[in-house]
Amino acid sequence: MSDGCCGHGPEMKDASAPFRRALWAVIAINATMFAVEMTAGALAGSQALKADALDFAADTATYAISLAVLGASLRVRATAALAKGASLALMGLWVFGSTVWAALGPGLPDAPVMGVVGLxxxxANLASVLLLLRFRDGDANVRSVWLCSRNDAIGNVAVVAAALGVFGTGTAWPDLAVAGIMSALFLSASVSILRQSIGELRETRGAADGHEAHGAEQHP
Incomplete structure (x- = not known):
């Protein structure tokens, strides 16, 4: 993700009602897929599926936070985005650590289950992306929602590829490699969101200082 894609977009006040409806739909999709994919990941013994399931769970919480702060001040929305960026970083580190741990143990994931559930x-994520496509250039809070859905779709393609790799090689390494790639995606998105949200917080702080200075000039 390049820095250029993280610029400030339009305010969401006029689009808040459509965005709320889109978020409710995406929350339902993600909550359902978390339950489905976590169960399938446990049954198939797939680290990539489990990582993707946790991503669905985190996204459900992320979208709920976005819904709660929609229409709030820029400072509140930027603070929410900051929290989401930090949570993405923690999730990326967890996936990386669990992948390393799984690499040390035996076991072969069930490739057919991985493939079907991955598809x-x-x-589900393509549906979410389409629902959120029109909101992809919003502020840090709105943009974090778009980045999560986009990364999820990329991760799902990788899970399907991992299933083909496990089936073709008869080893667990494709599954573990995809889990590692997903960890890198989480960390990359985290850096992007954190950078923009910190910039927005500095902007609000600068605006507040400017108002205070202007008030002091008017009332010596």
Missing amino acids: LALA
Whole structure:
């Protein structure tokens, strides 16, 4: 993700009602897929599916936070985005650590289950991406929602590829490699969101200082 894609977009006041409806739909999709994919990941013994399931859970919480702060001040929305960026970083580190741990143990994931559930998850995330496409250039809070959905779709393609790799090689390494790639995606998105949200917080702080200075000039 380049720095250029993280610029300030339009305010969401006029689009708040459509964005709220889109968020409610995406929350329902993600909550359902978390339950489906976590169960499938445990049954298939797939680290990539488990990582993707946790991503669905985190996204459900992320979208709920976005819904709660929609229409709030820029400072509140930027603070929410800051928290989401930090949570993405923690999730990326957790996936990385659990992948390293899984690499030390035996076991072969169930490739057919990985493939079927991966395709189902991809369909769910593509639906989310389409629902959120028109809001992809908003502020840090809105943009974090778009980045999460986009990364999820990329991750699902990787899970399907991992299933093909496990089936073709008869080893767990494709599954573990995809989990590692997903960890890198989480960390990359975290850096992007944190950078923009910190910039927005500095902007609000500068605006507040400017108002205070202007008030002091008017009332010596």
